[in-house]
Each structure stands twice: as C-alpha cells, then as structure tokens.
Amino acid sequence: MKLNDTPDVTGTQAAHIEAAVPPKHWYALAVMTLIYACHFLDRMMVSIIIEPVRKEFALNDSQIGLLTGLAYGASFAAAGIPIGLMIDRVNRVRLLAMLVAIWSAMTTLSGMAQSYVQLLLARMGVGASEAGGSPTSLSLISDMFPASRRSTAVGCFFLSNAVGAIMSILIGGYVAAHHGWRAAMLIAGAPGLLLAVVLFVTVREPRRGAMEPGAGSATARPAAGIGQMLRHIGTNATMYHILAGVTLTTAGVATIGAWLPSFVMRFHGFTIKDAGFAVALASGFCGALGSAVGGYLTDKAADGRPRRRMDVSAGVCLAATATAAAGMLAGTGSLAVGLLSLTQMLAFIVFPAAFGAMLGITAPNMRGATSASLQVCTNLAGYGLGPFMVGVFSDWYGGDQSLRYAMITVMSICFPWAALHFILGARTASDN
Template sequence: MNGEQSVPLKLERTTLESAAATPRDQVMRASWYALFIMTLIHSTHYLDRIVVSIVIEPIRHEFGLSDSQLGLLTGLVYGLTFAVAGLPLGYLVDRVNRRNLLAIVVLCWSCFTAFAAFAQSFSQLLLARMAVGAAEAGGSPTSMSMISDLFPPRKRSTAMGVLFLSTSVGAAGSAIIGSYVAVHYGWRAAFLIAGLPGAIFASILLLTVKEPRRGAMDPARVEPKAMPSLKETARFLVGQKSLRHLFIAMPLAIMAISANSAWLVAFLMRVHHLDLAHASIVAGVTFGGFSAAGSILGGLLSDRVGKVIAGRRIGLAAATSLLAVPVAVAATLVENTPLAIASWFILAMLAFSTIPPTFGSMVSLAKPRMRGITLAGMQVVTNLIGYGLAPFMVGMLSDVVGGENSLRMALLIVMCGSLLWAALHFYCASRHFEKDMARAAQL
C-alpha cells in the first residue's frame, strides 16, 4: 500500500500497536471532521435517550405513575427494544455502507422522540420510547466501526473519548430543555425540541462525510475476501478472554451511569428540594462538563499508559471504577447540598472515564469484518443491563424500601454494587488483553 512494508506481528509486551507505526498513523483532517460530525450525531443519541429523565417528575404527576413505572419508562423498555434490534443492525454494520445506515437510524430516532410529545397515555409514551431504543441500537456500533477505520489503534481510545464528548453536548441540550422549555412550555414541548437536531445532522453526514475503507488503519495484512459467517464470528469472539470480561464489566459500569442519569433530577428534587429548573441545570453540568472531562481524560490517559503495555488501558478502568465507589456513597448520603452536588460531579467524571478505553480496546480485539457485530453485541448488553435494567432496579427498590429515603438507598445499592463488580472484570480483562490483541491481528 503505497510501497509500505508489512510489519511482522510479534507477541511482545510492547504490543502490536508499537509495531504498527506506519503512514496509517498520520490521521487526516477528514478523519477528524468525520469524528466531529459523528460526535454531534451521538449527542442527539444521548439527548433523545435522557430527555425523558429530565421531565420525569412532570410526567409522573400527569399520569400518576409509581417509581417502578418510571424506571420502566426511563430504562427497561428502551433497553429491551435496543437489545432486539441491536444484533440485526450490527450484522448490517459489517455489510452495508455505514454512513448511509447511520443517517437513516439517526433520522428515525429523532422522529420517534418527537412523537412522544403526542402521547395521551402511559402506554403510548412507552411505545414511543421503545421505538427510540430500537432505532438508537444502530447508532454507536456504526460510528465506532467507522472510527476504527479512521484512526490507528494507538489513537482509538482518544477518538472514542472525543466521540463520548457527545454526552456533554446532549447534557447541555437537556439542561436547556429542562430549565427553560419544560418549565415554560411543558414536557411535551421538550420532546419536540429534542427531536429536531437529528434530522439536520443526518443531512450533513450524507452530504459531507465519505464511507471509510474497512481495515484501512490496521497493521498491514491480507483480509479474507469472504465475509466471516456468524458462527465463525461468534467462535472467534468467545475465544477472546479479555473480550468476555469486558462484556461483563462495561454493562456494570454503565449501570452506575444510567442509575445516575435516569434519577439525578428526581433525586435532587425529592432529597435536596431543588425545583425542576435548578435540578436540570445541575444534571446538565454533571453530564455536560464533568462527563466530558471524564471521557477526554479517560481516552488520553488510557492511550498514554497503554503505549508500552496495552493491557494497562483496561487496568485504568478498573482503578477508576474502584475509586468511584466512595464517591457514590458521598453523593447519595451527604446531607449538605453543595457537597452532594460536587460528589455527583466527580462520580460522573470517574464513571465516564471507563468508556473510551473499553470501546477503544474492543475494536482492536476484533477483526475488521467482525467489529460491527462485536460493538452491536456490547451495545445490546450495555443497554439491556446498564441503561435498561438499572433505572428499573432503582425504581423497584425505591418502591420496596419506601419512605422519604427510599430513592437515596436504592441509588446507593445499585451504583456501589455495580461499580465494585465492574472493577473486578476490568482487572481480569487487562490480564488477557495483549495476547487476545495479537490473536485478532493474525490471519
């Protein structure tokens, strides 16, 4: 390829990444531009996912809902349809034009978000959220598959960190919607406004971004012409020990994030007696500034510590998960409102720092023609267990515990338990990472 020599693959602790210093490492401006557009698109993904959590209290009062029903609405039905649609869409990611697929799904989830504004019952609102979950199942796998062909292995965690800056953009949008639109025009207007940006970004994507060539940024090798079958893909992925542990660790880490994002506004309103406008602003700063800081720092630090020993990327995720546990205790139990809010800020930063190294590592653990299904599979379990089950578990536990501290205790149990468990599997994944990465690079 332009006269460059194939680089021999070695099973050294310095890893394959250090051996792959080729012209592929020269990331083009077009790659950064494509990443910027995908980050904007992913921001609508996050906004349309969490807008229901921002207006959860007005919805609860209008329809007379319990916390269990709210947990169903904010997470479980979304996660279930996401899981159903995730693998078929991941199958398509490996086989069709990814740019076009991404444009289609973002347009769909934006429309379904807007449709929620017209719901006249709890069941209609559930159906709208189910449709959003099904459409969003194709968003992240498509974007991350494209990123793997736009950036070399040594820069993928950083690129993933930039992608997950989308949470800050989406959170900023949710803060505006919650503190102004919902307060002055009601929760239905909030859904309508949240659904608008996606159509704009889908058009920009189609007009200005090209589909990257698959495998363009991987160490030089000959890719088989035939597409691997689902059986071959499954056999290979199951054989990756580090990948198996990541498939457990990431959903558990997402559980803490999801419990936080789904219930933070309600928690601040019930426990610290903030009004909707101020609670929305706090949530916006939490998932705007501090989640963004976590994403960027997590990506940059993991790429830095992984330069010599790649497995240290995942080890960093294990360490931050452990560090987040006492912070979660403070966030839920501290009575002083400013101190509690500061704890929520730090918790969001630590929790989000685990995402870039995980997904950045995953694309290096799968062959190019297996990345769509791999990422889709991860998205299925993270959304079903993390984003789907966690909010419902918090709501159910809150109803079971009862009393004025029910939500406080439910959040404490779910977040601390999931973070401790995640840390264990991140550590186990780090021990097998280098060997599995070498296996993925072989023919």
C-alpha cells in the same frame, strides 16, 4: 461535495498513519460526535422531564424505571444484533444517517403521547433505532484512526455528552420549565434530523480495515456471521471481561443519569430547571471530561496494550464506588451534585479505555457486530436493568428515604463488580 475515500494501507504506510490522521477523518468524527450528542439528548430528556410526566400520568417508581430504563434497553437489545450484522455488510454512513433520522422522529412523537403506554412505545422506538448509533460510529472510527489513536478518538466521540448536556439544559431545563415537557420533546428531535442530512451529504464511507497494517488482506475478508462473532466473544477471556465490566459500569452510570433529577428534586428541593442543570453537569460535562481526558491519557499509558487499559478501568471503578456513596449521603444538594458529577467523570474514563481495547482485539470484519453485542449488553443490563432495579428497590424499601437507599444499593453492587472484571481481564489481556 463528499469527502474522499480512505486509501488502503500497506505495511510501509503504517508508520505514516500512526503519525498523522487526515483532516477529513477529524471532520467525520466531529459530525458523528454531534450525532451522538443528539443520542445523549434524546436519551436523557425523559429523565429530565420525568417528574411532570409522573404527575400527569400518576406513575409509581417502578413505572418510571421501566420508562427511563428497561423499555428502552429491551428494544435496544432486540434491534442491536441485527443492526450490528448490517454494519459489517452495508454502507455505514448511510445506515447511520437513516438511524439518526428515525430516532429523532420518534423523540418528536414522544411529545405527542397522550398516555403512559403511548410514551412507552415511542421510547421503545427510540431505543430500537439508537441501537445502531454507537456501533456504527465505532466501526467507522476504527477505519479512520490507527490503533494508537483510537482511545483518543473514542474519548473525543464521547465529548458528545457535553454537547448533549448543553442541549438538555436549554431544551430539558428552560423549554420544559416555561413551555411544558411536550414542547421540550418536540424540539429535542429537530437537531438529529438536520445532522442526518449533513452526514449523508458530506461524509464518505471509509474502506474496512484501512487503518490496519496489511490492509489489503483485511479488507478482502468477508463480514463475519453471528456464529463467528459469538465464538470471538465466548472464547476470548479478555473480550468477555470487557463485556461484563462495561455493562456493569453502564448500570452505575445510568443510575445517576436516570434518577439524579428525581433525587435532587425530592431530597434537595431542586426545581426542574435546576435538576436539568444537575444531570447535564454530571452525566454531560463531567462525563465528557472523563471520556476525553481519559481517552488521551489511556492511549499514552497503554501504549497499544489492552492490559493497561483494563488496569485503568479497574482503578476508576473502585474510586467511583466511594464518590457515589458519598454523594448519595451528602447533606446538601450542591455537595451531592458535585460528588455524583465526580463519580460520572471517573466512570466515563472506562468507555474509551475499554472500547479502545475491544477494537484492538477484534478483526475489522466483525467490529460492527461485536460493538453492537457490547451495546446490547450495556443497554439491556446497563441502561435497562440498572435504572429499573432502582425503581424496584425503591418501591420495595418504602419510606421517604427509599430512593436514596435504592440508588446506593445498585451503584455499590455495579462499580466494584465491574472493577473485578477489569482486574480479571487485565490478567488475560497480555495473551492477546
């Protein structure tokens, strides 16, 4: 039996909404969190298994960077805007169920690849279908949680990284170590197929703008076109700086997520099982901890004001710059993993803070398209170019330390640059 619709909200109901969120919305958030855990698993699996894949297909670091980053990011970007426009027009629950079913099936197909090109095409299919996962969920969250609770909700949503990390340890570490990388990819696609059914059967579409004061007028507005959405991004200085800051933060985060397994296996003698645990700890558990705690604390500190969310984002990016450099230069594997895990925890605070600010300054009728635009940039320039540029720099530097220096280069550029955009965004946020 499906959950009930979200009722319209009038101005007199706003105070009650701020005080309580219906249990059905927390349930829906839990389902979306599990779905995004599959997103995390499917994205990270290729990084965990990349060393046996590299050996089987005789790949260089640029080819690895293309497989783990740019190919995924480019296909994500190509599909992102069309799917984003769909989000503002169609039933989002059904759309999300369809998307998770597709990307899970493509992950399974990745395990059947007989060549580098076939694996690359399968990963591009995963990227294209995952383009709608986060924007659809964020749009639903904005209509299930009031503005004062959205960073908390988004932080809980990103707990998916911890769940995905557990799954990646079991599948990417244990299964790959004992049964090979193909078996790991085949198994990784199964949970998403099940969750697609659960979502479709048990969660109902909420009304658009239902959590806004005066929701009747909000829900009457038609979905925004691409021109209106682009004007919103292009003419709103805060929105532009959020876009740039999140994209650059993502590039730093993706550098660790994509290359940490190779880094610890090459420089610290980790096995594939140990490397899977390392990336799960850093990008999964610590990333989720940063999102959850950061989302809650940001809601408390910001008190609904985008400016304070930007201040938090700038501070944690500067701190992440120092811990990232220290981790890459650490003399032992355990210290390196610990410092890079701390880096991920700090950096992941940015996402609930920045996405909470974005949802607060975007009208309900364009949140899907705007979220998708943000995801396109973060995946093309962040998850795409970030890991790819590490591979390019590594091949260019040459020598046995090339990967270390390449990772330091990318993160030392991305995190401080992101902090600059958040500082500039904080200056304009008070006017929104």
